[in-house]
Amino acid sequence: MKILVPVKRVLDYNVKPRVKADGTGVDLANVKMSMNPFDEIGVEEAIRLKEKGVATEIVAVSVGPAKAQETLRTALAMGADRAILVQTDDAVEPLAIAKILKGIADAEQPGLVILGKQAIDDDNNQTGQMLAALTGWAQGTFASAVNVEGDSVNVTREVDGGLETVKLKLPAIVTTDLRLNEPRYASLPNIMKAKSKPLDTKTPTDYGVDTAPRVKVVKVSEPAARSAGMKVADVDELVAKLKAMGVHS
Amino acid sequence: MKTLVWVEHDGKAVKDATLAVVTAAAKLGEVHLLVAGSGVDGVAKEAAAIAGVGKVHVADNAAFGHNLPENIAPLVAELMASHDAFLAPATTTGKNIAPRVAALLDVMQISEILSVEGPKTFTRPIYAGNAIATVESSDAKLVLTVRGTAFEKAATSGGSGTVEAVSAGGDAGISSFVGAEIAKSERPELTSAKIIVSGGRALGSSEKYEEVIVPLADKLGAALGASRAAVDAGYVPNDYQVGQTGKIVAPQVYFAIGISGAIQHLAGMKDSKTIVAINKDEDAPIFQVADFGLVADLFNAVPELTQRLGD
Numbered sequence: 314m315k316i317l318v319p320v321k322r323v324l325d326y327n328v329k330p331r332v333k334a335d336g337t338g339v340d341l342a343n344v345k346m347s348m349n350p351f352d353e354i355g356v357e358e359a360i361r362l363k364e365k366g367v368a369t370e371i372v373a374v375s376v377g378p379a380k381a382q383e384t385l386r387t388a389l390a391m392g393a394d395r396a397i398l399v400q401t402d403d404a405v406e407p408l409a410i411a412k413i414l415k416g417i418a419d420a421e422q423p424g425l426v427i428l429g430k431q432a433i434d435d436d437n438n439q440t441g442q443m444l445a446a447l448t449g450w451a452q453g454t455f456a457s458a459v460n461v462e463g464d465s466v467n468v469t470r471e472v473d474g475g476l477e478t479v480k481l482k483l484p485a486i487v488t489t490d491l492r493l494n495e496p497r498y499a500s501l502p503n504i505m506k507a508k509s510k511p512l513d514t515k516t517p518t519d520y521g522v523d524t525a526p527r528v529k530v531v532k533v534s535e536p537a538a539r540s541a542g543m544k545v546a547d548v549d550e551l552v553a554k555l556k557a558m559g560v561h562s
Numbered sequence: 563m564k565t566l567v568w569v570e571h572d573g574k575a576v577k578d579a580t581l582a583v584v585t586a587a588a589k590l591g592e593v594h595l596l597v598a599g600s601g602v603d604g605v606a607k608e609a610a611a612i613a614g615v616g617k618v619h620v621a622d623n624a625a626f627g628h629n630l631p632e633n634i635a636p637l638v639a640e641l642m643a644s645h646d647a648f649l650a651p652a653t654t655t656g657k658n659i660a661p662r663v664a665a666l667l668d669v670m671q672i673s674e675i676l677s678v679e680g681p682k683t684f685t686r687p688i689y690a691g692n693a694i695a696t697v698e699s700s701d702a703k704l705v706l707t708v709r710g711t712a713f714e715k716a717a718t719s720g721g722s723g724t725v726e727a728v729s730a731g732g733d734a735g736i737s738s739f740v741g742a743e744i745a746k747s748e749r750p751e752l753t754s755a756k757i758i759v760s761g762g763r764a765l766g767s768s769e770k771y772e773e774v775i776v777p778l779a780d781k782l783g784a785a786l787g788a789s790r791a792a793v794d795a796g797y798v799p800n801d802y803q804v805g806q807t808g809k810i811v812a813p814q815v816y817f818a819i820g821i822s823g824a825i826q827h828l829a830g831m832k833d834s835k836t837i838v839a840i841n842k843d844e845d846a847p848i849f850q851v852a853d854f855g856l857v858a859d860l861f862n863a864v865p866e867l868t869q870r871l872g873d
Contacts, residue, residue: 329825330689339693407661408670435688436806437673442631442661451632451737454658457800467740472654473753473809474744475801479630482736491790491807492800527670531683531696539832542853544844548863551838551856552870558836560757560782560815561871 314424314461314483315370316359318393319414320352322377322384323434336532339434348384351429353391354489357496358459359427360392367461368425370394374417376410378402382512389507390499396512401524407435409517409524411443416520418448423484425466430455430488441488451481455490563591563681566619566645568638570655571597571605573627578754579651581612581715583708587649588614588716589678590704595619595723596641598634598731600627610723613716621728628739629655635662637731642667647704652810653753656707664705671705672697676712690806691829710753711812711833745801752804755785756814760804760831763791764820764841764860771797774861775819778868787811787831789821805830820860823848840864 324330325345333340348356362368373388375381376399385396399413418426431438445452453459453468457476460467461483469478471490499507517524545551555561565587570577587593593614597606598621606620619641625633638659642648648663650656652674664671675684676694683698684706752758759782761775771792779786787809788802804811806829816834821827823839823846831837832851839852842859849855856863 324689330692332693339689406670408665408668411665431807433690436690437671438657439661439664439671439673442658443665445631446635446662446665449736451734452658452662455654470654471800472742472744473801475742475799477742477744478740479628480738480740485736490800492794527699527701528672529698529700531698533688533693533695536687536691536694539851541850542837542855544849544855544857548856548858548866548870551854551867554854555815555838555871558815 314368315372315421316362316368317372317374317418317421317423317426318352318355318359318388319374319426319428319440320356320384320388321349321375321429321432322346322381323349323432326350326433332533332535336534338530338533346380348387349429349432351431351489353496354491354493355427355429356388356391356393357494358489361494362461363392372397372421372423374399374414376401376405376413385512386507387499389510390504391497395510397515398512399515399517399520401517403524404526405517405524406526406528407437407439408443408527409522410440411447412522413517413520414440414444415447416522418444425483425485425487427487427489430490441486445486448486450485452486452488453479453481454488456487457490457492459487459493563646564644565590565593565647565649566638566641567593567595568648568650568656568659569595569597569605569609570651570653571599571602573599573601574604576605576608576612578715578751579653579656579710581718582710582713583649583651584612584614584716585713586675586678586708587647590647590681592616594645596621596638598626598637600624606725610725611719611721612723613720615721615723618723618725619728620725621731623732625731625733629659630737630739631659631662632734632737633731634659635666636734637728638663639666640730641728642703647706649706649708652707652709660705660707667703667705669701669703669705670699671707672699673707674709675706676709690826692825709810711810745799749779750783750785752785752787752802752809752811757782757784758787758804758811758813759784759817759819760787760789760821761792761797761819762789762821763795765792765797768797774864778817778864781868781871789824789827818848818852819864821848822846823851
């Protein structure tokens with residue numbers, strides 16, 4: 314079985330986002346960019362399935378600028394076999410990404426597509442579900458366990474009340490949650506080896522997808538700041554404050 | 563504008579998250595509801611009583627029993643032929659269904675709206691709430707998920723919706739429900755609790771969480787929460803997690819105990835009315851958002867607080 318793993322290049326999760334003064338977005342000039350952490354978990358899960366003998370080939374895909382090659386090389390260094398960059402300088406929305414991935418899925422015929430549940434920049438949480446709709450495949454979102462058995466996959470999902478397990482017919486879409494696994498670091502020899510792994514470059518038009526945005530960003534602003542209150546000296550003072558607010562047993 | 567709100571329920575009662583979505587939908591126009599499930603007469607009746615509701619579409623079919631998006635999304639897409647906007651709560655179930663509907667309709671969804679600024683204009687958080695985007699849709703129809711803490715809850719009585727059975731849809735035959743481990747608790751739900759007591763990594767173990775956090779929550783009739791660090795360390799189950807990738811909460815009072823206040827955690831609770839922080843590190847970022855901060859060893863301070871609140 315082949316596994317497709319879409320990955321996105323985003324602002325590194327350790328960098329505090331700064332809203333641009335002109336309100337057009339978040340400043341991405343000269344800041345560290347990395348693979349979206351949820352996508353990293355997706356790459357790791359695909360590698361584990363290959364190590365278990367369930368998967369035979371892992372294809373990493375990214376839709377983005379030329380620099381997204383670095384993100385794909387990271388996936389290759391972790392253990393993906395080859396990569397496809399669908400190159401564009403436009404900001405592509407989840408619906409258009411899902412359409413591009415549908416085109417790639419048609420060509421590659423994967424048994425599983427494993428995506429991050431959301432990218433930590435736009436926080437949309439849409440692409441996996443949309444790809445599932447476009448392919449007509451089943452979806453296991455927010456996965457904390459993935460078990461392939463014959464022609465189906467059992468996905469345990471993190472839901473509001475706890476955990477839920479669904480059985481999906483393959484091919485299927487899985488989106489990762491935080492506790493699915495802990496991604497490995499790529500070793501130096503593997504980083505070197507990744508440089509010679511195949512990386513194809515395509516464009517959205519190769520898949521007949523129009524990436525013109527459907528949603529216009531009118532402005533981006535700082536959230537309302539919450540100001541610090543007061544420090545209380547001891548439990549007595551805290552109890553007095555809470556009781557004054559009507560908080561007691 | 564005619565809106566269709568997906569009603570989240572547990573087969574017996576309407577979930578609170580739905581009520582905030584009704585309020586958001588009412589800002590756009592007429593509010594119709596969809597109750598999909600198996601044996602949902604009671605839920606439909608309850609839904610029809612929500613203030614401001616018009617028609618209640620009821621799809622009663624075993625295939626809709628476990629909210630499988632493969633079965634629900636085509637049903638919603640069909641109903642959307644006669645509606646202009648589809649709204650669902652930004653809960654794990656709402657987030658599972660809505661984008662599948664959006665793609666079937668060829669609509670770019672707007673996720674987790676915080677406010678309605680115009681018929682097609684909304685605000686929503688990006689970068690874990692570190693920035694707020696105002697966005698405008700150009701699609702013919704809207705698909706939205708709604709952050710529950712950003713809208714008032716519609717009243718659960720006073721409405722006179724008309725219930726109408728829908729026969730559309732069925733089992734797509736590609737997915738099935740296997741089982742669930744849903745915590746049963748007498749406590750209020752995290753997302754609708756008035757008071758939340760959350761513990762962090764400083765607790766050190768699940769035993770200490772039980773020993774220190776739980777008695778305070780018991781005393782106050784509060785819901786239990788945790789930071790991601792505490793969940794990752796295995797002190798409590800995943801559904802306790804408050805934060806950007808966990809639950810977004812906005813109670814009257816939020817107790818952050820032994821929680822340093824990572825940006826991802828703050829994103830999940832900074833809209834709480836009053837924040838109380840107890841931490842022995844006086845430089846912890848949590849104090850920058852706390853209304854009342856106590857710099858103290860939580861293992862002494864919290865049991866004392868628990869006892870004194872009962873005095």
